[in-house]
Amino acid sequence: MAGPTIPQRSDRMPPAQRRPVPPARPRRRLTRRGALALLAAVALLAGGVLYVLYGSPWLRVRHVRVTGTRVLTPAAVRAAAGVPAGEALASVDPGAVAARLRATLPRIASVRVQRSWPDAIALEVTEREPKALLKKGGKFVEVDADGVRYATDPTAPRGVPLVELTGAARSGSSDAAYFSTAVLLHSAVQVAADLPESVHSQTKFIEVGSFDGITLELTRGRSVLWGSPQDGRRKAVALTALLTADAGAAHYDVSAPSAPASSGS
Incomplete structure (x- = not known):
């Protein structure tokens, strides 16, 4: 015969300490009428929002x-x-x-x-901010740092250098076999964009004799041999240092930024 069973814990508890188990609540189902009412309320709310946004006289452009x-x-x-x-x-x-x-x-x-x-x-x-000017038909075309030509002026804006093709670059010989006029002009604009503002405002002309022969003409008759448009940031730093250290010089050379030089007075 099987031995006596072990009574469950709830059976050992005194009746006063037992918690009654609440009966399961029946689920409320939405009636068809309730569903229609809910849809109508949502539609009214959406219509009200649309009216406020698109039909209201208070939310219009003034x-x-x-x-x-x-x-x-x-x-x-x-x-x-x-x-x-x-x-x-x-x-x-x-x-x-x-x-x-x-x-x-x-x-x-x-x-x-x-x-x-x-x-x-x-x-x-x-x-856009003009970094260089191109002369065309007696007028001046403004060019930004990205090379975008965006405006034409009858007179040159102050403080913006004018790009000029000189010597061999103008005649179409020398670099023409390797660098088009557009490339040479873009190189000059790149140089203008690399100049710090303190130098840019003093630059009157950016003369392009060849891809490696770019020269700056500054105010007070000073000139800068820049060379090619490569290493522009380093050249800008070197030129800024030269202008500070030897402010009375007439010629500056930063074509080799690791060995900048100045001369004349």
Whole structure:
């Protein structure tokens, strides 16, 4: 015969300490009428949100604010942005506005377009900075550090060096077999971009005789033999040091940046 079974722990507990097990709650099922009511509430809420965003008279474009301009005027930027007054703020496409601005105003390097609730569009503009000038047809073409030609002026902007092809480079001989005019001009722009601002503002001309024969003409009749556009940052550091150490010199040579030299007075 099997021995006596061991009673369960709950059986050994006094009746007063036993906890009654609550009955399982029946699951509530959403009735068809309740489901329809819920869908109607969601639809009403969505319709209300859409009305507020697109139909409300309080969330429409009343202002287009422009910041960051230097040469461009805020009025010109607003006109190029083409954001109609009274348009629902939510329907304005910032990407499309930015694309219109860059296409219409090449002087703009970048622009940040933001909705400014409840009634404004904010345009934060960054303009290109001229690093060199190219002369064409009696006018001056501004070129930025990336080599982008973005504006033409009847007069040369102050403090921006003019690029000139001289000697063999102008005649098309010498380097022409290896370097096109476009490459030579781009090399000069690269040199201009490598110059620190303190030197850039003193540079009147960047003369390109050949790919390895680039010369700078500074204010007060000073000249700099730069050489090729390679090692531009090192050459800029060497030239800055020379201009400080020998400010009275007339000629500087940084074509070999590890051995810069100055002469004349």
